[in-house]
Each structure stands twice: as C-alpha cells, then as structure tokens.
Amino acid sequence: MSIFVVGTRGFPNIQGGVETHCEELYLRLVQHKKIEVVVFRRKPFVKDRIKSFKGVRFMDIPTIKKRQMEAFLHTFLCLFFILLKRPLIVHFHNIGPGFFIPLVRLIGIKTLLTYHSPNYLHKKWGRFERVFLKLCEVISIRFANHVIFVSETQKFRLDTQFSFLKKKSSVVRNGISILPRSTVDNYIKSLGLVSNAYVLGVGRFIEEKGFHDLIEAFKKIETTCKLVLVGDSDHRTTYSDELKRNAIQNGVILTGFIKGDDLVEVYSHCKLFVLSSYSEGNPIALLEAMSFNCDILVSDIEQNIEMKLAKDDYFKVGDCEDLENKIREKISVSVTRDFKKTLETNHSWSKAAIEHFNILSMLNT
Numbered sequence: 213m214s215i216f217v218v219g220t221r222g223f224p225n226i227q228g229g230v231e232t233h234c235e236e237l238y239l240r241l242v243q244h245k246k247i248e249v250v251v252f253r254r255k256p257f258v259k260d261r262i263k264s265f266k267g268v269r270f271m272d273i274p275t276i277k278k279r280q281m282e283a284f285l286h287t288f289l290c291l292f293f294i295l296l297k298r299p300l301i302v303h304f305h306n307i308g309p310g311f312f313i314p315l316v317r318l319i320g321i322k323t324l325l326t327y328h329s330p331n332y333l334h335k336k337w338g339r340f341e342r343v344f345l346k347l348c349e350v351i352s353i354r355f356a357n358h359v360i361f362v363s364e365t366q367k368f369r370l371d372t373q374f375s376f377l378k379k380k381s382s383v384v385r386n387g388i389s390i391l392p393r394s395t396v397d398n399y400i401k402s403l404g405l406v407s408n409a410y411v412l413g414v415g416r417f418i419e420e421k422g423f424h425d426l427i428e429a430f431k432k433i434e435t436t437c438k439l440v441l442v443g444d445s446d447h448r449t450t451y452s453d454e455l456k457r458n459a460i461q462n463g464v465i466l467t468g469f470i471k472g473d474d475l476v477e478v479y480s481h482c483k484l485f486v487l488s489s490y491s492e493g494n495p496i497a498l499l500e501a502m503s504f505n506c507d508i509l510v511s512d513i514e515q516n517i518e519m520k521l522a523k524d525d526y527f528k529v530g531d532c533e534d535l536e537n538k539i540r541e542k543i544s545v546s547v548t549r550d551f552k553k554t555l556e557t558n559h560s561w562s563k564a565a566i567e568h569f570n571i572l573s574m575l576n577t
Contacts, residue, residue, distance in 0.1 A: 213576055214248045215241075216297070218290050218312075219283065219305030219326075222253025222272075224265055227416065227443065227469045229496045230305050230328055233362075233386055240565035242267035247572070250299070252290045254282065257446075279336065279447045283308045295319060301575055307331060308345060310352025317355055322575045325356035327366060329493035335419040336449065353377055357575055360384050360568070362494035365514040382571060387561030388499040390552065394473070394480040403440070403465050405481070410438040410465075411539060412482040412506070414497040415489070417445040417452040422488030422511065422530070424455055429536035431462045437483055437543050440465045442475065479504040484542045487511060490529055494518075499559055502551040509538055520554075 221228060223235035238249045250269045256277040263270055271293060275286035287309040294302055294316060303324045304310045308331060313323045331337075332345035353359050353374060359381040361367040371378050397407055411430060415421040423441060430439045441464055445452035459466055467478070479485070485501035487510040492498075494515065501508055510516045511529035524541075528534045 213246055213301065213572055214297075214299040215250070215572065216290075216294055216299040216302045217249060217251040217305070218287050218294075218302060219309035220251065220253075221257040221446075222251060222270065225259065225471055226253075226257050227446065229386075229493070232496050233326075233328070234305065236387060236389065236561045237565060237568060238268045239266050240561060241568060241572075244569060247569070250297075252286070252293070254286050256282075277447065280341065282447075284311070287312050291315060294321065301572060304352070304356070307348045307352045310356065311348040313352055314355045317357075322357045323355070324358050324360065324571065324575060325352050326360045326362065327353070327370075327493075328362055329491060330366070333420075333491050335490075336451075353381075356380075358382070358571055360571065362386050363515050363518060365518050366493070382567070384564050384567045384571075385559055386494040386496050386499060387559050387564045388496070388503045388555055389561060390503045390555060391476055393504055394477040396477065397481060399474045399477045400481050403467065405438060405440065405465065407481040408483050409436060410440050410482055411484045411486055411543065412440050412442065412478060412501075413486050413488065414442040414500070415487075416443055417441075417455050418449075419451055420489060420491040422490055424458070425530060425532050425535060426486055426488045427455075427458055427462055427464060429532045429539060430464075432536050433540050433543075435540075435543060438463065438465055440467065440478065440482070442467045442470055442478060444469050475500075476504075479506060482506055484509060484539065486535075486539065487516065488529075488535065489513065489516070492516065499555065502549075503555060505549045505551060507542055507547050507549055509535075509542055 220230050220234045223231050241247050242249050250271060253270050253272045255272045255274045258272050273286055273289050275282050301322045301324055302316050305326050306328050310325050316323050332342040361383050362385055364383050367383050413423055413426050485506040485508045487498050489511055492515040508525050512526040513529050527538045
C-alpha cells in the first residue's frame with residue numbers, strides 16, 4: 213500500500229503534537245513490508261535536506277509561512293504530486309487540509325482523515341477563518357472514506373451531529389513511548405535549575421495553551437520553585453511576543469523548542485507539570501509528562517477529563533485563582549505517581565499502529 217501524508221509540517225525535529233503523532237505512527241507503519249509512506253513536509257519548517265527517515269520518504273513542498281495560507285497552499289500544491297503519483301490512499305491530518313478530500317476522491321484515490329482537534333475554536337482565527345474551518349470540518353468528514361478521532365469526546369460530539377459518521381469512524385488515541393527517567397542534570401543546570409524545584413509547561417505559544425494563565429497564577433506564589441516553559445510560536449504574533457515579555461519580566465525560564473535528551477531531562481526532574489489548555493485533542497505533552505511519572509495538574513476541559521485522572525489533578529480552566537491554589541498545594545507536598553499501567557493499556561503507539569494498519573487494509577479491499 214502506498215500512503216501519501218498531508219497536513220503535517222513534517223518530522224523529525226519539528227515542533228507540534230501532530231508532528232510527533234506522525235513521526236511515532238509512520239515509523240512503525242513502514243515496518244510492515246506491505247506499506248510505503250511518503251510524507252509531504254512544509255519547506256519553511258524543514259531544517260534538513262534528508263529525503264527519507266527510518267524508512268519514511270519525504271517530499272518537501274513550498275508554502276507561505278503565514279498562518280492563514282500555510283496549510284491551504286501547501287495542501288493545494290501537494291495535489292499535483294498526488295495526481296501524478298496516484299497513491300492508493302492519502303492520509304489527511306486535520307480538517308483544514310481536509311477541504312481538498314473531495315478532489316482526491318474525484319480522481320479515484322481513497323482518503324483517510326485523522327481529526328486531531330476542532331481548529332475553528334482557536335482564538336488566533338478571525339470570523340472568516342472560523343467559518344471556513346467549520347465548512348472544512350463538514351466537507352472532511354462527509355467525503356473521507358474513513359475518519360479517525362484521537363478523542364472519544366470529539367467523536368461523540370460529531371456523531372450526534374452527523375448520523376452517517378458512526379459507520380465510518382474509529383477512535384485511535386495518541387500513544388507514548390515510555391523512556392527511562394534521566395539521571396543526569398547537565399541541561400537543567402545550564403538553565404539555572406535544580407532537580408525537583410521547578411514547575412513545567414510544554415507546548416506552542418498560542419492562546420489555546422493558556423500559558424498566560426500559568427504565568428499569572430505562578431507569579432503570585434511565594435516559592436523557591438521556578439517556572440519553565442518549553443516551546444515557542446510557529447508564527448510570530450502579538451500574543452507570542454507579549455507572552456515572552458511577560459515571562460521574562462516574571463523570571464520564567466524559556467527554553468525554546470527542545471527534543472531528545474534535553475526534553476527527557478526537563479521532564480524527569482520537574483516538581484510539577486501543568487497543562488493549562490483551553491482546547492486539546494489528545495494532548496501528547498500530557499502523555500509525555502505521565503510517562504515520566506511527573507505530578508500533574510491539568511485544566512478541566514472535556515479532553516483532559518477523558519484521561520480519568522485524580523480529582524486533585526484538575527483545575528477550572530481559565531480560573532487563575534484556582535490554578536494558583538492548586539499549584540501551591542501540589543508543590544508543597546512530595547508525591548509518587550505511577551501512570552505506567554494506564555499508558556500501556558490506553559496509549560500505546562504499537563497498538564495505535566496496528567489499528568491504523570487494520571483501517572488502511574480495510575480501505576485497500
């Protein structure tokens with residue numbers, strides 16, 4: 213089976229939950245001799261010149277690095293290569309690129325859509341973009357041969373709106389690779405940090421991640437702990453600039469985008485991981501924190517509640533006072549967490565790859 217992949221910026225070493233999802237998934241899928249995977253990467257985000265990575269082939273296609281046009285233009289240009297090469301299946305990620313699914317179906321190619329999150333809820337979009345993305349959602353799920361949701365919450369919401377969806381959709385949650393905790397501390401020392409003496413947030417610098425709430429809550433807490441934010445913005449915005457200024461003014465440590473051993477080290481030594489999001493799909497940053505058995509505190513949005521964490525692990529989304537109080541409580545005590553059984557049962561990349569293989573095989577019949 214030849215699978216072409218559209219809707220991700222690419223990998224390796226490119227920031228984003230979808231990008232991590234694709235890297236973990238396709239590296240496992242290509243281990244099946246029957247599957248060939250070609251990923252269309254977005255040139256402005258690619259820092260290497262490699263043509264393949266561990267069996268996954270790349271085609272680097274140009275686009276404009278502007279949030280309103282980036283995904284749309286890139287997907288449009290990918291259509292020419294799809295038409296020329298005619299793969300068996302095109303796997304779309306997210307509803308924006310899914311706008312082009314009917315055109316791919318029209319030329320006789322089957323399509324698979326992974327619905328990561330309702331992008332039209334993101335605050336970065338204006339009224340026109342939100343209406344357009346809502347239209348993309350309808351078009352994507354209507355015309356895709358099959359739809360994969362990473363969250364039961366999202367599937368249930370759309371099942372109630374579109375009766376036809378139940379017959380051609382599945383839930384395949386994001387996975388996580390459980391790595392040993394880091395015993396070295398060279399990287400955190402270079403940041404001026406001490407093990408078990410900092411609170412950690414990880415993600416893109418966009419409004420939906422709620423880092424502004426985290427900074428506002430943390431600055432009111434008298435503690436020797438520091439606040440560390442890992443990540444950056446993909447596109448420079450007024451919000452990301454203001455967030456960074458606010459962070460620096462309040463002594464927050466900004467690492468930028470990191471991966472590999474440095475990221476493992478930051479997770480391994482944190483006192484508390486906080487996910488302050490207003491909107492998520494199936495948050496990989498949270499799964500990463502759980503894989504290192506970090507103590508965690510997350511917003512009480514539906515997708516996080518679906519994780520079935522302890523009651524004390526939640527705070528009221530957008531409520532800085534509640535967030536402040538919960539952080540203060542969490543960092544005042546020492547706890548031992550063990551999420552291994554939960555992750556192995558519900559969030560295995562190997563299991564996710566098998567489920568994807570079965571869906572792709574079904575589409576191939």
